[in-house]
Amino acid sequence: MRAARMSEGRSTASAGLKLLARFGLVGIAATILYAGLATVLIKSEWIGVTPVQASLSAYAAAAVFSYLAHKSVTFMSSGSHRSEAARFVLLTATGFAMAYVVPALLTMKLGLSPIIGILVTCLLIPAINLLMLDRWVFAQGRPGRQGDR
Structure with missing residues (x-):
């Protein structure tokens, strides 16, 4: 009985670490997307946006990515x-x-x-x-x- 509880505890800890890893990877990817997109928008003179507009646009795009990635990858939600x-x-x-x-x-x-x-x-x-x-x-x-x- 004790071995079953220990195994269950390890399984729970392992699942928690996997969730944390997926959460971190999605967060890192969203941050890279934000930084890259903001930089491209700022550097692209033909688009004509201010740094603040570029940052907000990139943040919005990263937020959409973050939502979709957390829903499907991190939490695997079917809600x-x-x-x-x-x-x-x-x-x-x-x-x-x-x-x-x-x-x-x-x-x-x-x-x-x-x-x-x-x-x-x-x-x-x-x-x-x-x-x-x-x-x-x-x-x-x-x-x-x-x-x-």
Whole structure:
């Protein structure tokens, strides 16, 4: 009986590590897509966009990629786009707001170095995203998982 529990624990840990690896790979790919697309848009004079417009356009494209990749690769969800995409957009908007609020609070209110604000943001947002994507955005569509309806 104890061996069965240990095996089950290893299986759960292994599944968690695989999920974390897929999450990380999708995040890295989305970041590369964002950086590459923003750079191309900025460098392409014939398109005529400002750096801010290029960044926002690239961010939107990376967000669409991120949603589709997390849905199909990271969480393998068969849930409806209608509910999952709406939740993903809300989570992405929350992350965007946090990317403003966290550094602002840490630098302007607490007087910390801007690099601290950036580092905290870089750690906090992906951690919250992983938790919320797993427990809320894609919870209903995952095999063997029950989400809130």
